[in-house]
Amino acid sequence: MKKNLLALAALCALTSGPAFAQATDGQGPWLVRARAVHLDSANKDSTGLGLSINNKTLPEIDISYFFNKNIAAELVLTVPQKQRLSSSALGGQIGTLKHLPPSLMLQYHFDAPGFTPYVGAGVNYTRFSSVRLPAGVSIDKNSWGGALQVGVDIPLTKNLSLNFDIKKVYIRTDVAVAGAKIGTFKVDPVLAGVGLGWRF
Known part of the structure; x- marks a missing residue:
């Protein structure tokens, strides 16, 4: 996954010159x-x-670069998100953690009258921090996984558009007790968003 992310980033850098x-x-x-x-x-x-973990609504900023009218790369960003971690076996909340889950997507934008639907696929990296769990319990603080996306931009003016977007992101971490792995917790969220886009 790390190699795929570096390759996609290199592609963005190499093709961002005037010719592209x-x-x-x-x-x-x-x-x-x-x-x-x-x-x-x-x-x-x-x-x-x-x-x-609890479901929540969060802010998101996305930066896209169009190589041509159909192909774009999008970097999906937010701020570290605090979540409550609960256990049904232990009767409720057992701790908290923060996660920062940027994703890098390669998209295809379709030609359609009056709106622009798109699909995307890429890679997600999530960093867990400020992990507060019961004594002896730990998690792997780094997660690499795939990300899938569908969405649509609806023009409001020449540069401003209304956006609807759904992503499936694969986020998981190994859980250990006293240093021994006992299993894997898969967050694997669906992210449904609405917002505004500015093209320039």
Whole structure:
């Protein structure tokens, strides 16, 4: 996954020169979106503890670069998100953690009258921090996984658009007690968002 992320980043750097800065229909190659996103976790757990995190709504900023009118790369960003970790086997909340889950997507934007649907696929890296769990319990603080995306931009003006977006992101961490792995907790959330985009 790390190699895939580096390769995609290198592609973005190498193709961002004037020869590839192809504005389409009088628009520039950059698109910045601000979204409100609802995180709905899959909460799949193989530890036997019945682990889950809370669902929540969070802010998201996305920066896209269009190589041509159909192909774009998008960097998905937010701020570290604090979540409650609960265990059904232990009767409720057992701790908290923060996660920072940026994703890098390669997208295809379809030609359609009056709106622009798109699909995307890429890689997610999530860093867990400020982990507060019962004594002796620990998690792997780094997660690499795939990310899938569908969405649509609906023009409001020449540069401003309304955006609807759904992503499936694969986030998981190994759980250990006294240093011994007892299973894997898969967050694997669906992220449904709505926001505005500015093309320049």
